[in-house]
Amino acid sequence: MEFKDYYKIMGVGRNATQDEIKRAYRQLARKYHPDVSKERDAEVRFKEVGEAYEALKDPEKRAAYDRLGAQWKNGQEFQPPPDWNEGFEFSGGGFTGQGQGHGGAEFSEFFEQLFGRAAAGGAGFTGRHHGRASGAGFHAQGADRHARVLIDLEDAYHGTTRTIVLHVPEMDAGGQVTVREQKLNVNIPQGVRAGQQIRLSGQGSPGIGQGRAGDLYLEIEFRPHAIYRVEQRDVLLDLPLAPWEAALGATVAVPTPGGGVELKIPPGSATGAKLRLKGRGIPGAKTTAVAGDFYVVLQIVLPPATDEAGKAVYLALAKQFGGFNPRAKLDAVPNEKPAAEMGTRQRATENKAASAEHRPGA
Numbered sequence: 001m002e003f004k005d006y007y008k009i010m011g012v013g014r015n016a017t018q019d020e021i022k023r024a025y026r027q028l029a030r031k032y033h034p035d036v037s038k039e040r041d042a043e044v045r046f047k048e049v050g051e052a053y054e055a056l057k058d059p060e061k062r063a064a065y066d067r068l069g070a071q072w073k074n075g076q077e078f079q080p081p082p083d084w085n086e087g088f089e090f091s092g093g094g095f096t097g098q099g100q101g102h103g104g105a106e107f108s109e110f111f112e113q114l115f116g117r118a119a120a121g122g123a124g125f126t127g128r129h130h131g132r133a134s135g136a137g138f139h140a141q142g143a144d145r146h147a148r149v150l151i152d153l154e155d156a157y158h159g160t161t162r163t164i165v166l167h168v169p170e171m172d173a174g175g176q177v178t179v180r181e182q183k184l185n186v187n188i189p190q191g192v193r194a195g196q197q198i199r200l201s202g203q204g205s206p207g208i209g210q211g212r213a214g215d216l217y218l219e220i221e222f223r224p225h226a227i228y229r230v231e232q233r234d235v236l237l238d239l240p241l242a243p244w245e246a247a248l249g250a251t252v253a254v255p256t257p258g259g260g261v262e263l264k265i266p267p268g269s270a271t272g273a274k275l276r277l278k279g280r281g282i283p284g285a286k287t288t289a290v291a292g293d294f295y296v297v298l299q300i301v302l303p304p305a306t307d308e309a310g311k312a313v314y315l316a317l318a319k320q321f322g323g324f325n326p327r328a329k330l331d332a333v334p335n336e337k338p339a340a341e342m343g344t345r346q347r348a349t350e351n352k353a354a355s356a357e358h359r360p361g362a
Contacts, residue, residue: 003076021057106286145215151192227255242270271300276296
């Protein structure tokens with residue numbers, strides 16, 4: 001997808017104040033409004049400006065967007081890194097919500113990949129307060145805060161305590177968005193899974209008057225792992241096998257996040273076959289005793305034939321198994337012309353077209 005330089009679209013610098021961004025939006029919205037503008041690309045520009053303003057008017061989104069850096073150019077091919085918004089606070093639908101944008105607006109793939117569709121028109125980093133008036137003044141509970149944090153898969157297996165760094169957007173007296181770091185020691189419970197939230201009571205925004213502070217919700221995601229994949233509570237591993245291990249069977253050492261195991265490979269195993277280790281996925285949390293499973297996906301790896309001795313071995317295999325047809329299932333498909341016949345017809349068509357191109361008057 002293409003990178004969107006929202007500052008360039010708005011015609012402001014990256015150090016613009018929130019008031020300057022608001023003024024720029026008003027001017028551009030009047031200029032490109034489809035009902036009044038005579039510009040040929042007014043509707044497209046109007047949508048671009050609206051999307052840029054949606055990202056930059058909210059200090060939460062702007063602070064996270066700024067983390068991507070200024071080196072990206074408008075229209076450049078872009079894919080956000082998995083940890084681009086780790087520790088940044090968000091409100092409402094957050095950065096990953098689904099649903100329709102604010103006012104029914106539709107945003108680009110770039111915006112939705114970063115913030116999610118439900119993030120449009122959010123409450124902003126100050127959140128909403130719920131309170132009451134009394135003789136002593138106004139009291140309101142502080143807003144809840146949310147942040148996405150990344151943990152290692154092994155943390156979910158064993159449970160641990162991690163120091164989490166949150167990036168809290170704040171507005172200074174000059175209207176500039178600044179980011180304050182906040183460090184918290186967080187208990188990661190055994191059995192936590194991706195998408196689950198850990199609630200830290202009283203760690204949200206402070207209350208007004210005698211109102212209690214809000215809560216902080218940490219949304220858990222796993223860092224990409226070098227060898228494992230995660231599906232809910234199940235964990236998968238691609239296991240490379242030599243051809244003789246798959247054909248004859250073998251016992252091989254297999255790593256799992258909970259410790260290594262010896263796995264018996266059945267004779268005649270094929271690439272893509274799955275072997276299940278029941279209960280060796282992500283452990284069950286305290287509220288449930290159901291643990292996930294660990295799946296080993298077999299992948300046959302061929303030794304390279306880089307020398308004469310290696311080539312001789314493959315030639316011997318070809319001679320030994322001369323009657324073996326790995327494409328037997330393809331040949332059994334009805335109403336399909338053999339590949340050789342199709343190739344002959346295609347070449348004949350190409351030759352006929354080439355002759356027509358060189359014929360006088362063609």
